Amino acid sequence: MREVLIVDGYNIIGSWPALVELKNESLELARDQLVGMLKEFQSFTGMQVIVVFDAHMSSGARKEYKVGNVQVVFSKEGETADERIERIVYEMEKRAAHIYVATSDQVEQQITFGEGALRISARELERRVKEARKSVRKAVRKLNPSRNTLADQLDGRIAEIFEKWRRKDTD
Template sequence: MAQHVIVDGYNLLGFLYAGAAKPAFAGDAVREELVGDLSAYHARKGHPLTVVFDGWKEGMPVERREFRSGVEIVYSRRGERADQVIQRLAMQYRRDCAVVSSDREVSDCARQAGAFVMGAAEFAARLRTGKPTPAFSAWQKDGDGDQDDRRRRPNEKKGNPRKLPKAVRVRQRKLRGF
């Protein structure tokens, strides 16, 4: 079964257009371009998609929802942030959803609910190219100082030193579905 993907819209736009000028970032055209990219992703992968945008300052008094090209677009109501809507949706779907946000508060809440969390950078690479990002290998050391590290390591450590940690392997397995 395909997981429901919940996207923090402005968080993802902030990553995609980090170097752009503010007026170009804030426009409706940029939001529409993101919705177009998400609908193409939906057509390619088949995951149900919900993108949440902030409406807490200038939005309607009630939450507004639209469906376009297989993508559900949610605008939070005035006084409610998109983060709160995403947290509520993550609690509703629990393990059956994946949350795309680089916001720590949203990510922590989604993890507590049992949802899979993906950063905006990871999802952006999959959104535009359709190809997965390279494996995370920051845990590996450079060639410098390997000899010193081997001497300090306790002798009771066993296992393949070239094998990725289990948590990283589980995360990569989940990411293959996206």
């Protein structure tokens, strides 16, 4: 059994300050930024991540596609993102150990909670995404604490030859 995170995309975009600012410039950029952050989060946590957007707010959007392991879903015409999220929760409740729905929409939280999903507010998801990013950066620094130079990659014998060549030019 796996853990699934279902994200109410436009609700999160409207709740995270950095995405609100980006949305004012371009809704498409804000969507792409959110999906990118969720892709990193998914890689770190291993959770299945599904982000749902209202189709009426996007021009010519595909119904469903993947970015890395993040599934991006647009509601159908005449269907809200909330309705699509509710349907996904209902369909997945038997196949997943834990289903989390990330939204700050109180009504949506109550409905999905009634379906058996666990709630995560937009603020809580933002905190978890930031923590995951910090953990990834820390792990990368531990793996490669020094500069990555050519000398670090060369065989010792080859490095000596290059050093002798270099010293001949300065003598």
